[in-house]
Amino acid sequence: xxxAFFSAIPLMIMLTGVLTGISAALLGSFLILRGxxxxxxxxxxxxxxxxxxxxxxxxxxxxxxxxxxAAITGVLxxxxxxxxxxxxxVKMDAAIGLVFPxxxxxxVILISINARNVHLDVDSVLLGEIGFVxxxxxxxxGVDVPVAVATLGAVLVVNLSFVLLxxxxxxxxxxxAGLAAALGxxxxxxxxxxxxxxxxxxxxxxxxxxxxLFIAFVVVPPATAYLLTRRLWLMVxxxxxxxxxxxxxGYFLALHWNxxxxxxxxxxxxxxxxxxxxxAPAQGLLAQALRARSERLDHDCRTLVxxxxxxxxxxxxxEENTLRALVDHxxxxxxxxxxxxxxxxDRDLIERRDGLLSLRPKGKAxxxxxxxxxxx
Amino acid sequence: xxxxxxxxxxxxxxxxxxxxxxxxAISGMLGTFAVLRRQSLLGDALSHAxxxxxxxxxxxxxxxxxGSVMLGAFVTGALAALIMMLIARRTTLKTDAALGIxxxxxxxxxxxxxxxxxxxxxxxxxxxxxxxxxxxxxxLRSDLWIMGGVGxxxxxxxxALWKEFKLVSFDADFARSQGFPVTLLxxxxxxxxxxxxxxxxxxxxxxxxxxxxxxxxAAARQWTNSLGGMVLLSAAIGALSGAGGALVSATTRGLATxxxxxxxxxxxxxxSLLIAPGRGLVxxxxxxxxxxxxxxxxxVLATLQGFAQMHDDxxxxxxxxxxxxxxxxxxxxxTLASLESRGLIRSVTHPPETTPHWELTKAGHSEAxxxxxxxxxxxSSE
Numbered sequence: 074x075x076x077a078f079f080s081a082i083p084l085m086i087m088l089t090g091v092l093t094g095i096s097a098a099l100l101g102s103f104l105i106l107r108g109x110x111x112x113x114x115x116x117x118x119x120x121x122x123x124x125x126x127x128x129x130x131x132x133x134x135x136x137x138x139x140x141x142x143a144a145i146t147g148v149l150x151x152x153x154x155x156x157x158x159x160x161x162x163v164k165m166d167a168a169i170g171l172v173f174p175x176x177x178x179x180x181v182i183l184i185s186i187n188a189r190n191v192h193l194d195v196d197s198v199l200l201g202e203i204g205f206v207x208x209x210x211x212x213x214x215g216v217d218v219p220v221a222v223a224t225l226g227a228v229l230v231v232n233l234s235f236v237l238l239x240x241x242x243x244x245x246x247x248x249x250a251g252l253a254a255a256l257g258x259x260x261x262x263x264x265x266x267x268x269x270x271x272x273x274x275x276x277x278x279x280x281x282x283x284x285x286l287f288i289a290f291v292v293v294p295p296a297t298a299y300l301l302t303r304r305l306w307l308m309v310x311x312x313x314x315x316x317x318x319x320x321x322x323g324y325f326l327a328l329h330w331n332x333x334x335x336x337x338x339x340x341x342x343x344x345x346x347x348x349x350x351x352x353a354p355a356q357g358l359l360a361q362a363l364r365a366r367s368e369r370l371d372h373d374c375r376t377l378v379x380x381x382x383x384x385x386x387x388x389x390x391x392e393e394n395t396l397r398a399l400v401d402h403x404x405x406x407x408x409x410x411x412x413x414x415x416x417x418x419d420r421d422l423i424e425r426r427d428g429l430l431s432l433r434p435k436g437k438a439x440x441x442x443x444x445x446x447x448x449x
Numbered sequence: 450x451x452x453x454x455x456x457x458x459x460x461x462x463x464x465x466x467x468x469x470x471x472x473x474a475i476s477g478m479l480g481t482f483a484v485l486r487r488q489s490l491l492g493d494a495l496s497h498a499x500x501x502x503x504x505x506x507x508x509x510x511x512x513x514x515x516g517s518v519m520l521g522a523f524v525t526g527a528l529a530a531l532i533m534m535l536i537a538r539r540t541t542l543k544t545d546a547a548l549g550i551x552x553x554x555x556x557x558x559x560x561x562x563x564x565x566x567x568x569x570x571x572x573x574x575x576x577x578x579x580x581x582x583x584x585x586x587x588x589l590r591s592d593l594w595i596m597g598g599v600g601x602x603x604x605x606x607x608x609a610l611w612k613e614f615k616l617v618s619f620d621a622d623f624a625r626s627q628g629f630p631v632t633l634l635x636x637x638x639x640x641x642x643x644x645x646x647x648x649x650x651x652x653x654x655x656x657x658x659x660x661x662x663x664x665x666x667a668a669a670r671q672w673t674n675s676l677g678g679m680v681l682l683s684a685a686i687g688a689l690s691g692a693g694g695a696l697v698s699a700t701t702r703g704l705a706t707x708x709x710x711x712x713x714x715x716x717x718x719x720x721s722l723l724i725a726p727g728r729g730l731v732x733x734x735x736x737x738x739x740x741x742x743x744x745x746x747x748x749v750l751a752t753l754q755g756f757a758q759m760h761d762d763x764x765x766x767x768x769x770x771x772x773x774x775x776x777x778x779x780x781x782x783x784t785l786a787s788l789e790s791r792g793l794i795r796s797v798t799h800p801p802e803t804t805p806h807w808e809l810t811k812a813g814h815s816e817a818x819x820x821x822x823x824x825x826x827x828x829s830s831e
Contacts, residue, residue: 343550
């Protein structure tokens with residue numbers, strides 16, 4: 074039963090993706106809230122350098138030494154960038170942009186020089202080979218489990234414990250680093266802990282999705298979740314959900330169109346993001362447009378009732394308190410005037426009496442609120 | 450030597466060198482504005498976002514046609530820039546998250562399209578992979594005209610809008626208050642980042658393009674304080690890195706051009722950061738050292754002067770231990786030696802003690818008086 078599960082290739086590919094997605098989304102939620110998304114970019118490029126250096130030193134392309142090497146390279150990238158920026162010779166963004174391409178370029182050159190001896194090649198650096206994760210297995214408790222699944226499973230346990238155990242500290246350090254420091258929570262240590270774990274996760278996910286697609290899993294699902302909620306725990310949960318959904322839908326679409334599995338999974342994170350960007354209930358572009366329209370209508374309503382009030386019971390009333398006057402005197406286009414009258418009618422602010430528009434009690438109250446009840 | 454001359458007289462090598470130098474110069478020139486406006490990482494995001502455009506251009510043209518590939522890269526790059534700005538302005542997501550989203554999603558779509566092209570097969574699909582890491586050797590003589598045209602266009606744009614770009618790069622708020630169309634100018638500058646990326650792609654590829662944008666500008670910044678000088682120097686460094694990288698990768702089997710160009714540019718940056726006059730780290734360290742020595746000299750002189758005044762003896766001999774008590778730390782032997790060699794203090798023996806003592810010379814007294822001029826007046830007025 075268990076053996077059948079671990080030898081089912083599609084399941085293993087999806088499991089690898091799901092483990093990657095969850096591990097990345099857990100950390101990514103904090104990274105994007107802290108404004109460190111582009112550090113992930115830098116880290117995931119430069120660990121290529123760490124991987125090849127560790128290989129040159131030890132001959133290993135995976136395992137604990139490799140994880141350690143990647144973690145060191147990842148943190149080194151960030152430290153070097155921060156040192157460079159602190160020297161005031163270049164700005165922080167340029168510092169990041171100088172350090173990681175240099176390390177990445179050095180890594181790629183070392184790979185090409187040693188191409189015949191190492192199974193890493195430039196393609197797998199970029200794309201990963203999630204379709205082949207099942208080729209490389211390890212026996213765990215008598216069951217052959219793909220190495221990637223075992224490593225990523227371990228990484229997930231570490232990341233999950235980190236987030237659960239340090240939840241309060243992470244939350245505080247993310248939203249109020251100053252207070253966290255004052256309370257003695259060492260936000261700097263947490264910062265580097267998150268970045269170290271990101272490097273570790275990146276190297277574990279490397280075989281599966283490659284350097285650049287890893288960034289999609291770190292950044293995009295948490296950003297999608299952030300558009301939907303302001304609660305941290307819900308955001309993390311939603312991020313995990315979007316990552317899993319992207320992995321599974323991406324896998325089937327990739328099979329259907331016969332394209333890169335990792336690429337399709339990462340593309341799907343973008344599809345969820347685009348949907349959230351358009352249709353999120355409060356923050357979505359559509360909701361924003363509707364809100365802006367509704368605010369404009371309310372504003373027109375206020376102008377309308379003010380206009381009616383000014384001319385109420387005056388000789389000009391017959392001429393002014395009509396739809397025509399709104400078009401002629403306020404210079405509103407006819408549809409805008411009609412929409413405002415309808416809206417005011419719906420809100421029970423005005424009524425139509427003897428062919429004229431006049432204020433209802435609620436409309437009078439609104440005018441008084443606008444003019445500040447000067448006449449009572 | 451003759452081997453190099455033979456190599457340089459080859460038509461293909463000439464094409465590659467001219468092309469690489471041209472591309473490096475254009476990217477260096479346009480990168481200056483990106484770096485000054487802190488848009489370095491925008492360059493990174495847009496260059497990754499150019500990949501789907503490269504693939505689309507390839508699919509539409511049915512082959513590696515430079516014009517359509519560049520157009521495709523430009524279109525998706527510009528689209529990515531628009532989406533980036535939309536996310537950053539209309540949602541509460543931070544700019545770096547917006548950059549990360551655009552970068553990774555566009556690149557993922559590019560990877561998907563890349564596999565579409567690969568499964569279609571054809572002889573040209575191999576050439577497409579060179580857009581990931583750049584391959585100067587793939588530059589054709591006919592491509593030079595396109596590159597030259599784009600370069601000329603960029604140059605004309607920079608020269609025509611020189612004053613505006615300068616103002617927007619250094620003080621956008623002031624520019625806005627003076628009635629300049631800042632948003633439009635910023636859009637033009639962003640488009641130019643995309644343009645720089647498009648021209649540099651052939652040379653260093655989408656992944657390392659950010660370095661060709663930043664490194665020449667960051668290196669040039671260390672040597673000059675004028676925008677004109679920075680643009681020229683950055684273009685020169687870009688051209689040098691491009692041509693150097695092309696030459697190395699053309700003469701070495703299996704080395705993609707991009708990483709070599711990037712490493713050359715990085716070395717130039719490191720040298721500039723270290724030794725550029727005025728700003729360089731070595732320069733700064735020397736200046737700090739000089740300042741520290743001056744302060745330390747002054748403190749020793751002032752202390753000796755204080756002892757002399759206290760004892761009403763202009764030639765009062767002070768022992769090193771006394772200086773330590775007064776200064777809170779033992780004065781370094783080097784400081785004492787340097788002061789002695791400059792004739793400001795003199796080492797004397799003070800029997801019955803055997804340790805060396807120091808007293809101020811006449812020159813030392815006047816130097817101490819100038820250094821502590823204000824202190825002296827304050828003391829006398831008290």
